[in-house]
Amino acid sequence: MGPLAVTQLLALISLTVALDNGLLKTPPMGWMAWERFRCDIACKDDPKNCISEGLFRDMADRLSEDGWKELGYEYVIIDDCWMSRLRDKQGRLQPEPSRFPGGIAKLAKYIHDRGLKLGIYADMGTHTCMGYPGTTLDKIDIDAQTFASWGVDYLKFDGCSSNAVEQMLGYPLMSKALNATGRPMAYSCSWPVYVGGLPPNVNYTFLGDICHLWRNYYDIQDSWDSVLSIVEWFSNNQDDLQPAAGPGRWNDPDMEKSHVEVYWRPLSQSASALVFLSRRTDMPYLYHSSLGKLSYDAGNYEAYDVFTGATVTGLNATTEFTVSINPSGVVMWYVYPKKSIQTDEDAQENLKTHMAKTVPRHRIVL
Numbered sequence: 001m002g003p004l005a006v007t008q009l010l011a012l013i014s015l016t017v018a019l020d021n022g023l024l025k026t027p028p029m030g031w032m033a034w035e036r037f038r039c040d041i042a043c044k045d046d047p048k049n050c051i052s053e054g055l056f057r058d059m060a061d062r063l064s065e066d067g068w069k070e071l072g073y074e075y076v077i078i079d080d081c082w083m084s085r086l087r088d089k090q091g092r093l094q095p096e097p098s099r100f101p102g103g104i105a106k107l108a109k110y111i112h113d114r115g116l117k118l119g120i121y122a123d124m125g126t127h128t129c130m131g132y133p134g135t136t137l138d139k140i141d142i143d144a145q146t147f148a149s150w151g152v153d154y155l156k157f158d159g160c161s162s163n164a165v166e167q168m169l170g171y172p173l174m175s176k177a178l179n180a181t182g183r184p185m186a187y188s189c190s191w192p193v194y195v196g197g198l199p200p201n202v203n204y205t206f207l208g209d210i211c212h213l214w215r216n217y218y219d220i221q222d223s224w225d226s227v228l229s230i231v232e233w234f235s236n237n238q239d240d241l242q243p244a245a246g247p248g249r250w251n252d253p254d255m256e257k258s259h260v261e262v263y264w265r266p267l268s269q270s271a272s273a274l275v276f277l278s279r280r281t282d283m284p285y286l287y288h289s290s291l292g293k294l295s296y297d298a299g300n301y302e303a304y305d306v307f308t309g310a311t312v313t314g315l316n317a318t319t320e321f322t323v324s325i326n327p328s329g330v331v332m333w334y335v336y337p338k339k340s341i342q343t344d345e346d347a348q349e350n351l352k353t354h355m356a357k358t359v360p361r362h363r364i365v366l
């Protein structure tokens with residue numbers, strides 16, 4: 001691209017309207033596919049976990065049938081590796097037909113029919129991080145239109161295989177292109193991390209004008225970026241969001257010097273989710289607390305560790321416990337009153353089995 005073209009595009013960007021379409025007044029909540037799982041395309045060998053329409057339909061079923069939706073968990077987000085290696089004859093992105101035979105529009109309808117929203121992934125650059133077709137500057141409009149035509153509600157726009165100039169042009173242009181489709185879509189920008197993540201390279205004021213959320217600046221593992229950015233967004237906006245946050249309440253009992261944060265959310269049947277997040281990057285952190293300190297009422301509880309499948313028994317409000325959280329890691333507990341396992345044992349067991357089956361280790365629930 002010549003200098004003139006760059007100048008012209010920059011002039012265009014200065015006219016970019018803010019992507020202020022009223023979305024994400026509360027933080028996005030939902031399910032995302034993760035790491036190994038994220039680019040598992042071996043549907044023959046691993047049909048349950050591979051990136052395919054069945055997987056995302058399953059996610060939607062779980063969100064809508066297990067009580068998560070009522071709490072505001074609404075986004076089902078497809079990450080990298082959903083695409084065909086080739087664009088179609090009109091130059092549009094298309095899903096890999098063997099894994100998404102019904103197409104994305106049909107999947108979007110399935111998800112919308114359950115009162116949920118669909119997120120999708122694209123990459124500002126020649127290729128996605130996993131080597132699928134990227135969205136170069138000349139493809140921004142057509143890709144935004146394609147996503148809108150499918151009924152997509154959220155775009156994660158990654159930044160592999162592009163340079164700083166292309167990113168400076170591309171991220172605002174995509175914002176404008178999404179707006180121009182007329183379909184309100186949330187826009188998650190991975191831009192900051194590709195330019196060092198800190199001012200002056202990143203102008204967070206500008207970013208806030210064009211994106212709904214963004215990948216934060218920590219030097220972290222690839223697999224962790226989005227979750228941390230969402231949580232970052234949570235914690236930065238928590239004072240504003242708390243009054244608005246869904247049925248139930250957001251409780252942030254702890255914001256420790258240890259860089260461990262704890263999030264709490266009520267679930268059905270008197271259960272709740274406790275999420276321990278560590279922002280440390282050096283070593284696993286041993287977090288000591290008790291349910292009472294985290295605002296739980298007196299009583300006996302058990303906790304089911306969603307990722308390891310371990311059950312923590314014998315908890316009451318004063319029982320001191322220690323959670324080991326890996327650097328940039330998360331521990332998620334499904335906490336339920338001990339009483340209810342006796343009165344409603346089958347339901348609890350069902351849910352645990354359910355979760356053990358449907359929550360692969362690398363999938364993150366927020």
Ligand SMILES: *[C@@H]1O[C@H](CO)[C@@H](O)[C@H](O)[C@H]1NC(C)=O
Nearest residue numbers: 017018020021179182183184
């Ligand atoms: C487009 O931007 C304008 C101005 O910020 C906003 O009022 C409108 O809701 C946006 N529309 C969509 C579809 O994003």
Ligand SMILES: *[C@@H]1O[C@H](CO)[C@@H](O)[C@H](O)[C@H]1NC(C)=O
Nearest residue numbers: 200202203204205206207209
């Ligand atoms: C950052 O962006 C805002 C909004 O576009 C702009 O007003 C401001 O001048 C920018 N700051 C710097 C240091 O460039």
Ligand SMILES: *[C@@H]1O[C@H](CO)[C@@H](O)[C@H](O)[C@H]1NC(C)=O
Nearest residue numbers: 299314315316317318319320
């Ligand atoms: C709570 O559990 C602790 C052991 O973790 C026990 O020492 C204590 O007596 C229990 N308190 C109540 C009220 O049951």
